[in-house]
Amino acid sequence: MTAQLIDGNALARKVRDEVAGRTQALKARGIQPSLAILLVGDDPASKVYTSHKAKDSTETGLKATLESYPADLPEDRLLARIRELNADASVHGILVQLPLPKHMDASKVIETISPAKDVDGFHVASAGALVTGQPGFWPCTPYGCMKMLESIGYDLRGKHAVVIGRSNIVGKPMALMLLQKNATVTICHSATRDLKAMTLQADVVVAAVGKRNVLTADMVKPGAVVIDVGMNRNDAGKLCGDVDFDGVREVAGWITPVPGGVGPMTRAMLLVNTLEAAERAAASSR
Numbered sequence: 001m002t003a004q005l006i007d008g009n010a011l012a013r014k015v016r017d018e019v020a021g022r023t024q025a026l027k028a029r030g031i032q033p034s035l036a037i038l039l040v041g042d043d044p045a046s047k048v049y050t051s052h053k054a055k056d057s058t059e060t061g062l063k064a065t066l067e068s069y070p071a072d073l074p075e076d077r078l079l080a081r082i083r084e085l086n087a088d089a090s091v092h093g094i095l096v097q098l099p100l101p102k103h104m105d106a107s108k109v110i111e112t113i114s115p116a117k118d119v120d121g122f123h124v125a126s127a128g129a130l131v132t133g134q135p136g137f138w139p140c141t142p143y144g145c146m147k148m149l150e151s152i153g154y155d156l157r158g159k160h161a162v163v164i165g166r167s168n169i170v171g172k173p174m175a176l177m178l179l180q181k182n183a184t185v186t187i188c189h190s191a192t193r194d195l196k197a198m199t200l201q202a203d204v205v206v207a208a209v210g211k212r213n214v215l216t217a218d219m220v221k222p223g224a225v226v227i228d229v230g231m232n233r234n235d236a237g238k239l240c241g242d243v244d245f246d247g248v249r250e251v252a253g254w255i256t257p258v259p260g261g262v263g264p265m266t267r268a269m270l271l272v273n274t275l276e277a278a279e280r281a282a283a284s285s286r
């Protein structure tokens with residue numbers, strides 16, 4: 001048996017089409033959904049990522065402004081700019097590209113963003129809303145993974161989901177989203193004793209470690225759904241995930257590729273969150 005592919009590019013296109021439609025509806029009411037992207041420093045990968053995000057936005061009808069600052073920008077200047085954007089009613093979403101230069105305290109920067117504009121879902125208030133099931137912005141990567149599960153009509157109720165990785169931006173929120181859909185959730189991490197014993201029990205595995213071949217075919221239950229959040233380079237410099245794709249696809253029921261899987265969905269969910277931020281602002285100002 002060969003696993004069916006969950007095509008992140010195709011699904012992201014569908015999500016963007018839906019966002020474009022809702023954006024037109026808001027524009028007809030005189031509201032232009034708008035995202036401010038703040039980039040500090042000149043990390044080449046960050047430059048590429050932020051320009052992609054800006055391009056995705058404009059192609060979908062959202063307004064995006066990309067503000068680039070030198071690596072030695074004083075932290076208080078960045079905080080002051082965030083406060084200005086918080087107060088600017090024409091801006092609905094604020095994204096500060098990570099990583100930030102070492103002289104900055106990333107949590108302090110993120111906590112300065114208004115939770116109402118936190119389209120990355122990284123603010124502690126957003127995290128708290130996810131924990132308690134209150135409305136708030138969900139981090140784009142795990143949110144995109146949930147959309148991928150939804151797209152195959154997968155019912156998580158009573159299923160065993162194993163999340164490998166416990167980061168604040170992927171692993172932890174992923175586990176909470178799966179829990180909210182009534183899965184039984186196990187979080188594995190670097191101190192987990194027998195990872196294979198855990199993953200062999202899983203109906204769904206989400207690999208979010210940032211290391212190649214974390215999940216191999218011998219670790220997967222036949223028919224399981226495998227979601228690969230990893231973004232690594234192999235020895236040939238080619239982009240690859242955390243999952244041994246060629247091996248695992250012979251065992252799994254469903255699998256997401258890298259590239260063309262979770263990455264494009266992460267970008268699409270940023271557009272969803274930005275649109276939501278604009279819709280909520282419009283609803284609360286009426």
Ligand SMILES: Nc1nc(=O)c2c([nH]1)NC[C@@H]1CN(c3ccc(C(=O)N[C@@H](CCC(=O)O)C(=O)O)cc3)C=[N+]21
Pocket residue numbers: 049095096097098099120140231239258259260261262263264266267
């Ligand atoms: N505040 C903030 N928010 C983020 O969401 C954020 C961030 N900082 N810092 C960096 C990471 C990384 N990230 C990616 C999203 C999509 C792809 C993506 O679309 N990848 C393509 C491949 C792109 C390629 O070929 O390099 C794919 O998987 O098919 C990659 C990386 C968002 N991040």
